[in-house]
Amino acid sequence: MAPKYKLTYFNLRGLGEPIRFLFHYGGIAFEDNRIEFADWPKVKDSTPFGKLPVLEVDGKPFPQGASIARYVAKQVGLAGKDDLEALEIDSVVDTLVDLRLALAGFYFESDEAVKQKKKDIALKETVPSMLSKLDARVKENGGYFVGGKLTWADVYFSAIHATFNHFMGENAIAKYPNLKAIVDKVEEIPAIKAWIEKRPVTDL
Template identity: 50%
Template sequence: MAPKYKMTYFPVKGLGEPIRFLFAYGGVDYEDYRFEDEQWPQLQGKMPYGQVPILEVENKRIHQSVAISRYLAKQFGLAGKDDWEAMQIDAIIDTITDLRTRLANVHYDEDPVSKERNREPLMKETVPFFMSRFEDEVKSNNGYFVNGKLTWADLYFVAILDYLDVMAGKDLLENRPNLQALKAKILALPSIKEWVAKRPYSDA
């Protein structure tokens, strides 16, 4: 009998969407609990380390979106055939997280002076640095991030891309044909296509 899953997150894609993509890919039912922003002050203190998303598996709770995604990837056969391949996947995931962190540091900066000062090098140097290497990585791996085959790194990247685009204020895949092809390939997977068609709307 399959475990009973529940994910708790804001009503957005954000850090929750990679988890939702993995559930869709695995064809596993789960409770996609989305609370409204005004509920967060009451919920935050009840969350492990005061953050979401969290995953409940048979009433056991765990936090950290990447750890949750990695766990599900193992359940659904997307975590690599051996330790070396798993490490390659983890390296890509951690690098995507590095980019997300740099975007978030500027996007959520409440000081308009430092936000403006830091945005130019972010968009002219940091983002092109990461995106060009992602492009080369996919080109050299036959259209995927690792070893020329589908792994959770591919699902994770496509799932979190809307969030990255919003923080960047642009389409990060512009002039990146290999990444564009990867995105199209992931979104064409029947289970992912079905999820994207029915999911609640949010910008990111």
């Protein structure tokens, strides 16, 4: 019998969307449990580490967005053909996680002076360096991040890039044609395209 999945995340795309993309890609049924921010204080203590997303597998909760996405990727055949390829994929995803943290670091900063300093470093140094290297990697790998074929790194990036745009206040991949091509390819996968067309409309 197939496991019963329940994904709990806020009512937005953010860190939940890569997981939703992967579930839909694989045609795996799951409960998309969305929490409003006003209700979060009542829910927080019931999560393993006081953070979302959380995936319940037959009632057992598991935290950490990238770890959950990796698990689902294994279920849908996008986690690599062997351990070395899986390592390559993980390294790309961890880089994307680092990039998101760099952007979130200034976006959520309350001290305006500190915020501007963090923003300057992120937008002038961190983002261009990481995105240019990722773009080159895609070009060298036949239009994908790893192995010249679709993996969960491509799906993860396609789902999370909108968060980068939101934090930056601009199109993060406008200058990176190979990264843009990945997003276009993933969003045209029939199951993911169908999800995008019907998903709840949120600001982020």
